[in-house]
Amino acid sequence: MAIAKVLGIETEFGIVGGPDPDPITASSIIVNAYAQQGRTRINWDFEGETPDLDARGLTGLTAFAPVIETHLANTVLANGARLYVDHAHPEYSSPECRTPLEATRFDAAGEEVLRRSLNAANASLAPTDAIALFKNNSDGKGNSYGCHENYLVRRDLPFTDIVRAMVPHFVSRQIIVGAGKVGAETEAAAAAHPDFQISQRAEFFEEVVGLETTLKRPIINTRDEPHGDAERFRRLHVIIGDANMSQYATFVKLGATALALAVLEDEGAATFPPRPRDPVNAVRLFALDPTLRVTVECEDGRRLSAWDLQEQLWTLVGAYVERGGGDAVAGRDEVALILAQWRELLDGVRDDPASVADRVDWIAKQRIIRGYQERYDLTATDARLRAIDLQYHDLRPERSLASRVGLRQLFGSSDIADAVASPPPTTRAFFRGQCVMRYPDQIAAANWDSIVFDLGDGPLQRVPMPDPLRGTAALTAHLFESNSTAIALLAALDG
Amino acid sequence: MSEQERIQKQRVSRASDAIADVSVDTTKGEQLKADLDELLDEIDEVLEQNAEEFVRNYVQKGGE
Numbered sequence: 365m366a367i368a369k370v371l372g373i374e375t376e377f378g379i380v381g382g383p384d385p386d387p388i389t390a391s392s393i394i395v396n397a398y399a400q401q402g403r404t405r406i407n408w409d410f411e412g413e414t415p416d417l418d419a420r421g422l423t424g425l426t427a428f429a430p431v432i433e434t435h436l437a438n439t440v441l442a443n444g445a446r447l448y449v450d451h452a453h454p455e456y457s458s459p460e461c462r463t464p465l466e467a468t469r470f471d472a473a474g475e476e477v478l479r480r481s482l483n484a485a486n487a488s489l490a491p492t493d494a495i496a497l498f499k500n501n502s503d504g505k506g507n508s509y510g511c512h513e514n515y516l517v518r519r520d521l522p523f524t525d526i527v528r529a530m531v532p533h534f535v536s537r538q539i540i541v542g543a544g545k546v547g548a549e550t551e552a553a554a555a556a557h558p559d560f561q562i563s564q565r566a567e568f569f570e571e572v573v574g575l576e577t578t579l580k581r582p583i584i585n586t587r588d589e590p591h592g593d594a595e596r597f598r599r600l601h602v603i604i605g606d607a608n609m610s611q612y613a614t615f616v617k618l619g620a621t622a623l624a625l626a627v628l629e630d631e632g633a634a635t636f637p638p639r640p641r642d643p644v645n646a647v648r649l650f651a652l653d654p655t656l657r658v659t660v661e662c663e664d665g666r667r668l669s670a671w672d673l674q675e676q677l678w679t680l681v682g683a684y685v686e687r688g689g690g691d692a693v694a695g696r697d698e699v700a701l702i703l704a705q706w707r708e709l710l711d712g713v714r715d716d717p718a719s720v721a722d723r724v725d726w727i728a729k730q731r732i733i734r735g736y737q738e739r740y741d742l743t744a745t746d747a748r749l750r751a752i753d754l755q756y757h758d759l760r761p762e763r764s765l766a767s768r769v770g771l772r773q774l775f776g777s778s779d780i781a782d783a784v785a786s787p788p789p790t791t792r793a794f795f796r797g798q799c800v801m802r803y804p805d806q807i808a809a810a811n812w813d814s815i816v817f818d819l820g821d822g823p824l825q826r827v828p829m830p831d832p833l834r835g836t837a838a839l840t841a842h843l844f845e846s847n848s849t850a851i852a853l854l855a856a857l858d859g
Numbered sequence: 860m861s862e863q864e865r866i867q868k869q870r871v872s873r874a875s876d877a878i879a880d881v882s883v884d885t886t887k888g889e890q891l892k893a894d895l896d897e898l899l900d901e902i903d904e905v906l907e908q909n910a911e912e913f914v915r916n917y918v919q920k921g922g923e
Contacts, residue, residue, distance in 0.1 A: 376922040387920060452920035504914065509922030577923040603923065718891055732902060735895045751910035752902065754917055768901055770894075 366629035366692035367597075369622040370460050370516040370791055370832040373471045373614070375607050376453040376509040377478055378498035378757070383489065387452040390495050394454045395437035395447055397485035398477060406800055408438040408446060409809030409816055440810045442801040443473060443786055444793030447481075453509050454478065454497070459793030460812070460832050463694035464618035464702060466788050469775050471614050473783035475499060479759050480784075499607045500757035501564040504750060506549045508568045510577065511607035513618065515600045515625055516832060519590075526600065526625075527573055527584050529633040532662075533624050533677055534583050534604045535646045536670035538563040539656055540709040541617040543606035544726030546733060546753040547745065548652075556652050559744035560733065562726045564606045566651030572643050577603050583643055591812035593830040600625065604647070609757060609766035611774040612723035616709055619693065619702030623681045626692040631684065637676035638662035646670075654730065656714055674710055678703070722772040729756050732769060795827075795835030798844050799853075806850035817850055825854060 382390025438448035444459030456474035461467035478497050486494045502508045517526070542563035548554040553567035561567065574582035587601045602621065608614045628636070639662060640646035646660040650670040659667040668676075682703055684690070690699035705723070712720030713727065721727045733749050736742070742749060756765045775783075787797025792813075799807055799815050808818040814828045829835050847853040907913035 378917070378919050380917055451922045453922045455922075498917075503917050503919040505918060507919045507921045509919060512923070578921055581923075731895065732898060735899050736902060739899055747911040747914045748906065750914040751907050754914065755906065763905055763907070765902060765905070768905070769898065 366626035366689070367516060367518050368462065368833055369626060369693045370462060371464065371467050371618060371622055372458040372460050372514050373467060373474075373618070374455060374457040374510070374512045374514070375471070375474060375499060376450055376455045376511070377759070378500050378503065378509065379453060379495060380498075381489075381493060381495035383493045388449060391449040391452060391454045392437045393485050393489070394478070394481045394495060394497070395439060395449055397488075398441075398447060398481040399437070399439045401480075401484055406440045406804060406807050407809045408440060408448060409811040409814065440796065440800050440807075441477065442797050443470065443784055444788065444791075444797035444800075445470065445474065445477070446812075447477060451509075454481070459787050459797065460791040461788050461793070462790035462833075463698055464615055464622055465694065465698050465774070466790065467618050468611055468615040469779060469783045470788060472611055472775055472780045475759060476780050476784050479761070482759060496763070497759040498754060498757040499609060499759060500543065500754070501607055502545065502549065502568070504545075504547065504549055504753070508565060508581075510565075510603055511605050512577075513602040513605055513621065515602070515622055516592075517598045517600050517625055518629055519594065519596050519598050521598070521629055523586070525628060525633040528639065529628045529636040530600075530621075530624065531572065531583055531639050531643050532637040532673045533621065534602070535640060535643050536650060536673035536677075537617065537620065538566055538606070538647070538651060538726075539670045539674065539713055540706070540724055541606065541608060541613045542566070542651065542724075542726040543608055543613075543757075544729035544753070546750050553648055553652060558652050560654060560730055561651045562654055563647075563651040565604060566647045569604055569644055569647050583647065592832055597832075606725070607757070608725055610723050610725045610728070610771050612705060612709075612772055613725050615774060616702065616705050616723075619698075620677070620681070620706050622693045623685070623690060623699070623702060624677060626689060627681055627684045629692070630689055635680055637673045637680070638664040638666065638668070640668075654726070671710065671714055678706055678710060722770050725756075725766075728766075728769045728771060729753065732756075732765065789837030789841075791832050792829040792835030794837045795829060795840050798840070799850075802844060802848075803850035803853070817854060819851055819854070827854070827857060 379387050379390050441447055446457040448455055456477055458470040458474055461470055482497050545561045545564045548558050550567045568581050569583055570580045571582040573584045575586045583604050585601045585603045590597045590599050640660045641663055649658050656671050659669045662668050685699055709720050709724055717727045721731050733752055736752060737749060755763050758764045787793045796810055806817050806819055808816045808824055813830055814826050817825045843856055847856050
């Protein structure tokens, strides 16, 4: 049986500006600006043990000294997300969500969090030190940073099956969810002298399977940090993806991938589209071909395009849903929306790109870059075209191009503001967010699978949350209603 | 109506459908172009004045 596809997205934002040349300073200013607005000042807890109690803590509480990293800004937000400085970027890791639509809303909330941080930070900086943030994945000079997805999968699913089933999807999905890029910046891709690529990230992948995320990036990442009960769960950490400005692209990216994983858990890997013989080369070739015509040789001997691979996967998933599958991902209506949008984007990119320029980032970006190039008769390497590429992802409202190209929205601004202010009700993020909101002074630290309380006297008390589906509003809302203090909450959990 | 007349009529109506399709397409194409022109005007207003410097200064450390 497929298990609930709890999921979320982590995004590292590009950053420039600040009072000194070190991007870590600017990143810290951004994270602290949000924290200092009183929205949160709770530290992230790096303790990594696997505890054995759930968020309801029906048995006794255990206490451990938290390990708090103090040299880099690192906070937990009231919506259950984590906002911190990762390497030299501010990073927003969304709370765990139950469905792709919910995860898309909390990804949009992340943009809003960073926008608010940016406003707060720039209000206190000299204009010459103003910071700018970008939701993209490369600087055009060979440096890439990530937008990672996470999906809960069954621990007993053989990893080799994940590799077999998911590689065809991860190499080909860029044709509908790629964010587009002017030019190339790695030796292998630059050799093809492309004016434009479908994906920001594709050319940075060098292995099929591996543990690395910063060097020799793999299509399938083997990082095994379940942030939950390791006996039951695996967290599939997907590093091959572009940060999307289009909410529909994010939704289809998450929805298609989650559904494919559900098919895999229910029916095995045998019926999945074939693997390209050279997946690393396939990722790059597909990215280099906005006409979508290029084919690669697959392990069954056929030559298939990225479009063919997506078409086969869509058909496989569609049949699974017809047979009644999909509950692990979302309710019937949402699953139907995933399939319908996935289909529309696929047909659109091949037959009528203009019809999906309101949902496919690379098409939207290519449209303005081509248009601008033709209007002013520019060469393909003109800095203005690269500036358009960058500003497509710019979070400054006065510079943002994504907000001007007519992208269709899934959520209104009040839906997104709600997701900034409060956690998703459907996962343990609810418990985390409620605690942060209600008892900020009593929380010493928190992380994905536990919260550490400091009640002032006695030892610190850790509430473990090894199951992402416990700690939901359904299971814990009454505890927050009936216990106004952290002491009372812990007593109730302990009782 | 004789069979021939019917066919003729079908042809005529198909032909006029085709004309209608073409004119819709032309309108759509013109509309798309007008929309794009308007968008490009807006991009001119918000694009960084010194694009070259903006692009050159956009240097990131790797992440992840």
